[in-house]
Every structure is written in structure tokens, then in C-alpha cells.
Amino acid sequence: MSGRVLLKELFNNAQSYIDQEVVVKGWVRSVRNSKAFSFIVVNDGTCQDSLQIVADANLPNYSALSSMLTGASVSISGKVVPSQGKGQTIELQAINGEVIGNVDDSYPLQKKGTSLEHLRDIAHLRVRTNLFGAIFRVRHALAQATHRFFDEKGFFYLNSPIITAVDGEGAGEMFKVSTLDPNKLPKNDKGEVDFTKDYYGKEVSLAVTGQLEAECHALGLGAVYTFGPTFRSENSNTKRHLSEFWMIEPEVSFATLEDVADLAADYVKYMIDYALTNCQKELDFLFNMPFTDVDKTHFETLKHVRDSKFIKITYTEAVEILNNCGEKFEFPTAWGNELQTEHEKYLTDKHFKAPVIVTDYPKDVKAFYMKLNDDGKTVRAMDVLVPGIGELIGGSQREEDLTKLENRMDQMGMDKSGYWWYLELRKFGSVPHAGFGLGFERAIMYITGMSNIRDVIAFPRTPNNCDF
Known part of the structure; x- marks a missing residue:
């Protein structure tokens, strides 16, 4: 008799296992007894299907x-035979079995439906459900797709720092990192906290982005990407916000905004195709769940995005379309205002009926590092919008001119001292370069159809929530 067989392997090669004796191990989903025999349904987490x-x-x-x-949890040996039941090709005729770990009556996951809110309260167990097993297998597949895509494009994977002394976005929403005793804070002669007594000798925070470090390495390796956790202390409880989330941030030397806009479109298409190819059972299950914002037609939406040419328009053109469309929006569409989700979804879902890349935004709504256009009013920024949700990716061409970058930072009242190394990139062999950022959980939400970002990350971190 062979050793343990994973259910994914068993189902993928069902015919070759017929009449063979195997060992399966997993967790019991249900037990149904009669006088002469019992039906035991087991899942081991490797695939969507359970084995009867x-x-x-x-x-x-x-x-x-x-x-x-x-x-x-159980280990059962048996003979693989064709199944007479509906919805399954094979089943196991048990020869022997062992209960590895039993449970008592307090086990909170039963066959009846359970709310997502309750499952977040027991996040240490929720991956054992069909729903969350599917979500995290898709998450794994999309992570694999990310690494494969950038590796195939010649990018190098960079692990950027999690602790930083600079604000990469200039928004100020950063978590402080300190070893100082909050009850005995050292003070300087101005009565301010003396961070020279702290572990790093200065005030530091958790990183909101790996972009600045990626720029350093792109200006030596040519093209890099980061894929790691980022932290933002924005006090938001919406379904689209986390305080800890994962970001993918490629950076490319000798590149313009147009180059990374095309790269972003290719990446979105690649991820969707990878998920549709490798996670069809998971997606089919998810699109039929009441917890998602979609149904089976979402397959067609994803295929449409995968197969579409991404339409490119400027921010100014987008505002003109919105101002003349006759639609009533909650937020005004005057030039200079940020585009809101309702505006983005109108462009993708109603006007173009396709994914859209919007470029050249007003400088006043964008970050300090973006390259200024000749008009002095807009910057070489872009957002990638997809049907159903709006913005999925944001990026820009970076300002490679030292004088222009320093002037921009001065206009924004930024302290340049901490950015000395970033500014030196513009002194020592500067080149045009560009990149973008994708919030990984946003992409998972889009592809799975899940409506709350808390349900696509293992242990969500949000205001007043840091359990597990």
C-alpha cells in the first residue's frame, strides 16, 4: 500500500488510482451513519473537492x-473505486482508519451557514471552510502568478525594508516604531521627545511603501519588483481598507509612463488568466456564494478584461466625459478633484465598457516624486481602472531631475534631510524611470468577487482589531 496521497493528486489523476489502496489524511466535513456503514467526507485543504x-x-x-x-482530523486507508454518487468521480472504500485529533461539541464550524462576521472572530479556524479554503488557494495562485510574471519579464525580486525613517507617500499616516518607555519618554532641551535615545537614534516608522528603495535598485539592476507587507495608519473601517496589507511595486529604469502602463495592463491580464486556468473550481464555487458581489457572469467580466485592449485617456479627457455624460454623481467632477470610485466605474462600466488607464493627473492630488509635465499643472501619473471596481493600480513616471524634485518637495513643505539618499539618485547617473503599485488584497477581491477586504487576508488588521 502506498503512502499518503493528497486529495488534489488523487482527483487530478483519478483513473490511475482506481483499485489502488491509498492513505488519505484530512479533516472531517461530515459523518452520516446507517446500520451497516458510514459515509465520511474528508477534505485536506489541497483542493476544492472533498472525498467521500x-x-x-x-x-x-x-x-x-x-x-x-x-x-x-483523521487518517484512513482504503481502496479507490468509481463513485455511484452525484458530483463525484471516485470514493474510498475504507480498510482501516485512525482518529488523529477529535473535537468536542464546542467546535464552532458546522454544516449550517455561518456569517462572515462570525468567521472573522474565529479567523484561526475559518480556513477550514470551503469558502476560505477557496480564497486562500486563489491567493496562493495569484502570488505565484506575480513572481512568474515579473521573472519572465526579467525583473529581480527585492525585499524592501519594513522599518523606515522616511514617509514614502508624504501622507503622514505611519505607525511609529520605538523601544522607548511611553511612561518615561526622554526629552530634549525643547521639551520634545529625544529620539536620539531610541533604538535607531531617530524617529522611525513602519513602511507605507517599498517604492523609494525599489528606485535605488532599479537604478542598478534595471528592473525590480517588491512584494511585501506595508502599513498605513489611516483610521478607516471601510470594506476596502486594511492597516496592514501586501503591495507589489515594480520599478523600471529607462522607462516612461507609457511603458509601465503597458506593463500594468499585461500584469492584470496575466493574473486573471492564471487564476482562470489554475483555480476554476475555486472561482466557480466563489461566484455562487452569497458573500460575493458577483455571480457566474463574473467569469465573463474577467475574461473580457483579460482579452481587452486597455483604453488610455488623460485625466482632463476623463473629466470632460464625466461632465458631459448627464449622470448624477455624489461627488463633483470639476477639474482638480480626485476621481472617485463612482466616476471610475462609470468610465469602465458604462462609457467605455472596457478597462481604462487614466493618465496625467493634477499635481496637487499626487505624490511629490511624480514627474511634472510641461504644462506645470499635471504630473505623469496613471491609474488602471477595471470594470466592476474602478482603480486597481496606481503608478507614475518618477521625477529624475534633481532641481525639479527638490522644488516640488519645497512647495509641499517637506523636510528633505531624510531623503538625502533618494535625492542623490538624481545626482549620480540619473535616468528616466517609472513604476506602479498594486494592493495585493484589492486584486484578490476583484478576482474572487469577495466584497470585504478583511476576508482575503489571513488575519486582518483594522482599527480596534489586532487579534490572532
Whole structure:
């Protein structure tokens, strides 16, 4: 008899396992008993499908197997046979079995429906449900797709720092990192906290982006990408915000905004295609769940985005379209205002019926590092908008001219001293370069159809929530 077989392997190669004896291990989803035998359904997390096991009453240890509760872990050996039941190709005729870890009546996951809110309260167990098993297998697939895409494009993977002394976005929404005793803070002669006594000898925070470090490495390796956690202390409880989330940030030397706009479109298409190819059962399950914002037609939406040419318009053109469309929006569409989700979704879902890349935004609504256009009013920025949700990716061409960058920072009242190394990139062999950022959880939400970002990350961090 062979060793343990993963259910993914078993189902993917079902015919080759017929009449073979195998060992499967996993967690019990249900046990249904009759006088002569029991039906035991087991899942091991490797795929969406669960395996039905038929255990005869004459089996050794039958009493323990037939009395198992949902959630118990088990090892069962048996013979693989064609299944007579609906929705399954094979089943296992048990030969022997062992209960590895039993559960008591307090196990909170039962066959009946459970709300997402309750599952967030038991996030240490929710991955055992069909729903969250599907979500995290898709998450894994999209992470693999990310690394494969950039590797195939010749990018190098960069692990940027998690602790930083500079604000990469200039928004000030950063978590402070300190070893100082908050009850005995050292003060300087001005009565301010003396951070020279702190661990790093200065005030530091958790990083909001890996972009600045990526620019350093792109100006030596040519093209890099970061893929790691970022932290923002924005006090927001919306379904689209986390205080800890993962970002993918490619940076390319000798590149313009147009270059990275095309790169972003290719990346979105690649991720969607990878998910549709490798996670079809998971997506089919998710699109039929009441927790998602979509249904089976979302397959067609994703295929449409994958197969579409991304339309490119300027911010000014977008505002003109919105001002003349006759639609009533909650937020005004005057030039100079940021585009809101309702505006973005109008452009993608109603006007163009396609993914859209909006470029050349007003400088006053964008970050300090973006390259100024000749008009002096706009910057070489872009947002990638997709049907259904609006913005998915934001990026820009970076300002490679030292004087212009310093002037911009002065206009914004920034302290340049901490950015000395970033500014030196413009002194020592500066080149045009550009990049973008994708919030990984936003992409997972879009592809899975999940409506709340808290449900696509293992342990969500939000205001007043840092359990597990």
C-alpha cells in the first residue's frame, strides 16, 4: 500500500488510482451513519473537492470513526473505486482508519451557514471552510502568478525594508516604531521627545511603501519588483481598507509612463488568466456564494478584461466625459478633484465598457516624486481602472531631475534631510524611470468577487482589531 496521497493528486489523476489502496489524511466535513456503514467526507485543504469515504461497520476502529464529529482530523486507508454518487468521480472504500485529533461539541464550524462576521472572530479556524479554503488557494495562485510574471519579464525580486525613517507617500499616516518607555519618554532641551535615545537614534516608522528603495535598485539592476507587507495608519473601517496589507511595486529604469502602463495592463491580464486556468473550481464555487458581489457572469467580466485592449485617456479627457455624460454623481467632477470610485466605474462600466488607464493627473492630488509635465499643472501619473471596481493600480513616471524634485518637495513643505539618499539618485547617473503599485488584497477581491477586504487576508488588521 502506498503512502499518503493528497486529495488534489488523487482527483487530478483519478483513473490511475482506481483499485489502488491509498492513505488519505484530512479533516472531517461530515459523518452520516446507517446500520451497516458510514459515509465520511474528508477534505485536506489541497483542493476544492472533498472525498467521500465508505466505512463498513465490520472495520477495526469503526466505533471511533462513525462517532467522529465535524472538524476531527483523521487518517484512513482504503481502496479507490468509481463513485455511484452525484458530483463525484471516485470514493474510498475504507480498510482501516485512525482518529488523529477529535473535537468536542464546542467546535464552532458546522454544516449550517455561518456569517462572515462570525468567521472573522474565529479567523484561526475559518480556513477550514470551503469558502476560505477557496480564497486562500486563489491567493496562493495569484502570488505565484506575480513572481512568474515579473521573472519572465526579467525583473529581480527585492525585499524592501519594513522599518523606515522616511514617509514614502508624504501622507503622514505611519505607525511609529520605538523601544522607548511611553511612561518615561526622554526629552530634549525643547521639551520634545529625544529620539536620539531610541533604538535607531531617530524617529522611525513602519513602511507605507517599498517604492523609494525599489528606485535605488532599479537604478542598478534595471528592473525590480517588491512584494511585501506595508502599513498605513489611516483610521478607516471601510470594506476596502486594511492597516496592514501586501503591495507589489515594480520599478523600471529607462522607462516612461507609457511603458509601465503597458506593463500594468499585461500584469492584470496575466493574473486573471492564471487564476482562470489554475483555480476554476475555486472561482466557480466563489461566484455562487452569497458573500460575493458577483455571480457566474463574473467569469465573463474577467475574461473580457483579460482579452481587452486597455483604453488610455488623460485625466482632463476623463473629466470632460464625466461632465458631459448627464449622470448624477455624489461627488463633483470639476477639474482638480480626485476621481472617485463612482466616476471610475462609470468610465469602465458604462462609457467605455472596457478597462481604462487614466493618465496625467493634477499635481496637487499626487505624490511629490511624480514627474511634472510641461504644462506645470499635471504630473505623469496613471491609474488602471477595471470594470466592476474602478482603480486597481496606481503608478507614475518618477521625477529624475534633481532641481525639479527638490522644488516640488519645497512647495509641499517637506523636510528633505531624510531623503538625502533618494535625492542623490538624481545626482549620480540619473535616468528616466517609472513604476506602479498594486494592493495585493484589492486584486484578490476583484478576482474572487469577495466584497470585504478583511476576508482575503489571513488575519486582518483594522482599527480596534489586532487579534490572532
